[in-house]
Amino acid sequence: MSYCYSNLSKKANNSAFEDYGAAFTKDDVISAMIDFEAANNNVEISFAKNGEAQGVAFSVPKADLAGQGHALFPHISVRNVKIEANFGKDKAGNVKENWFPLPEGFKMAAEQIEIAQRGFLRPEKRDDCEVIMMVGLPGCGKTTWATKHMEENFDKHFNLIGTSNLLDRMKVNMHFKLNPDFITLEGESLDFQAEKVIKFHGKVLQRSFEVNIESLKCFDFHRFRDSALSFVNSS
Numbered sequence: 051m052s053y054c055y056s057n058l059s060k061k062a063n064n065s066a067f068e069d070y071g072a073a074f075t076k077d078d079v080i081s082a083m084i085d086f087e088a089a090n091n092n093v094e095i096s097f098a099k100n101g102e103a104q105g106v107a108f109s110v111p112k113a114d115l116a117g118q119g120h121a122l123f124p125h126i127s128v129r130n131v132k133i134e135a136n137f138g139k140d141k142a143g144n145v146k147e148n149w150f151p152l153p154e155g156f157k158m159a160a161e162q163i164e165i166a167q168r169g170f171l172r173p174e175k176r177d178d179c180e181v182i183m184m185v186g187l188p189g190c191g192k193t194t195w196a197t198k199h200m201e202e203n204f205d206k207h208f209n210l211i212g213t214s215n216l217l218d219r220m221k222v223n224m225h226f227k228l229n230p231d232f233i234t235l236e237g238e239s240l241d242f243q244a245e246k247v248i249k250f251h252g253k254v255l256q257r258s259f260e261v262n263i264e265s266l267k268c269f270d271f272h273r274f275r276d277s278a279l280s281f282v283n284s285s
Contacts, residue, residue: 051120053108054127055080055097061107071097071104076131079149083156084122086112093122101150121167124159170207180206 054062061070074080081098088094093115095108115122126133136146138158148158159166173179182199184192193212200208 052125053095053110053122055082055104055107063108070107072099072102074099081150082124083153085155098150098153103153121169123169180208182208184212 052063055071056062056067057074059069059071059073060067062068079100081101083096083098085094085096088109090109091112092109093112094106095110096106097104114120124135124137126135136149136158138148138160139145145160152158182196184196186192193210193215196208196210196212200210
């Protein structure tokens with residue numbers, strides 16, 4: 051579950067994009083605001099560009115958040131750019147000047163620490179980290195096993211890296227995005243798109259850790275606990 055404001059003047063939730071606000075680019079300042087006291091017992095998320103309000107982007111029932119155990123955390127997704135974030139204070143606890151006046155009734159995030167919810171803590175040492183490599187033919191149950199293992203070991207906060215997972219994250223408005231066109235699941239270019247993802251997936255794994263295919267053994271990954279599971283089709 052995530053809510054975003056895109057530089058292409060779009061807002062997005064669950065891979066669905068809609069027109070919203072103004073486009074933004076280098077040197078623009080984007081403010082993200084959450085109103086937990088909005089009407090109808092909703093949580094309203096809005097944005098501003100260089101101090102100019104863009105209006106309410108999302109209105110979410112509190113029951114869909116707190117009732118489901120969901121907390122909202124700020125996040126910024128960028129590529130090939132540098133950004134500076136202002137939460138109201140720096141790492142040393144010194145107050146940072148607001149770049150634009152705050153809308154009436156809002157406070158900076160650093161002033162809300164007492165009522166904030168702590169995110170997941172990172173492992174204390176690398177020895178507590180774990181990498182599991184799945185090996186097997188397509189459709190033999192790797193993703194099913196991995197998904198179940200993640201659910202049964204939620205406290206370990208595993209991230210699933212796989213072709214199906216990457217393809218799913220590439221959807222925009224429930225379609226796959228090809229530059230410059232969109233194609234549907236039934237599109238003839240899907241095989242080509244999947245092939246690109248598989249090649250990219252392989253490059254990512256090669257950069258992350260070395261794999262000895264003959265022995266199906268992951269080499270040491272900076273003291274991470276590693277293991278390999280091999281799946282064999284019965285027919």
